[in-house]
Amino acid sequence: MPPLPLQRIPVQTGANCGLFAILAAARLLGCGENAEAAIIAELDRLEKADPRTFIGEVLSVNLMLDLIRGITKNGAPIFAARAVAFSSPAELLAIIRDTSRNGAGLLVPFARPESYDAYYRLLGAQARGEATDAQVAAAGRVKASEANFHAADAHWALVNRLDASGQIVLADSFEDVWGGGHGYEAEFSVEKLAAANLALDGCFDWHNFLDAQGRAWGIQDIRGRAYPPSVPRLKNPARLDRILSNDGREALDLAGRVVAMERRR
Secondary structure: OOOOOHHHOOOOOOOOHHHHHHHHHHHHOOOOHHHHHHHHHHHHHHHHHOOOOOOOOOOEHHHHHHHHHHOEEOOEEOEEEEEEEOOOHHHHHHHHHHHHHOOOEEEEEEEOOHHHHHHHHHHHHHHOOOOOHHHHHHHHHHHHOOOOOOHHHEEEEEEEEEOOOOOEEEEEOOOOOOOOOOOEEEEEOHHHHHHHHHOOOOEEEHHHOEOOOOOEOOOEOOOOOEOOOOHHHHHOHHHHHHHHHOOOEEEOEOOOEEEEEEEOO
């Protein structure tokens, strides 16, 4: 299956990387602009109705499966989805190769470290003439030596391709680093991607998204519209109280699994 070109990798609009990973997979699976508009509308409807997500975040593989399976056209599901378990880099690589051969998209949750963010931001700055080759090279060395992956940095992306050296290349975004309205490709060795996924056996840290009263400020939905600050309290007060009473932390259900997504025939 041909990978997504850079211009087709979507840029996420908020704390909703999982939703944009689904959108990227839909594009990979051949959905055109008309179908895409309907898929965005469906994802917007589904996440706003589901109490397992406050502001579009997906911290559970089961929620990801339900969101994908819930996208319909004329009442019929468009996509099939299944979770695939792994426990080693070799198993993850086999899953990636198998899903690619079978024409499926593969969505992977992983801990995205700050060194990756810094590197891709600098690539964007370099393209604008705001960073030097030496700065980018230094950030690249830090990224290459990264060995610390934390559950609090949970993120979703689409596996886009394997490159000639065996690196896993993700269709990813956390912001428009290029200023071109599209995401970018992020490279991981299979060993590091497996480690970054298996690190997600702890808790997500909500402090970057919720204040001390549990209000969300300046967070946008998949259409780019701001959520009301009170949406966590209104949507699922019991869940919010559990998070606030646990110092802003919430257990993840992401480690050791990836999600294969296919178009229904």
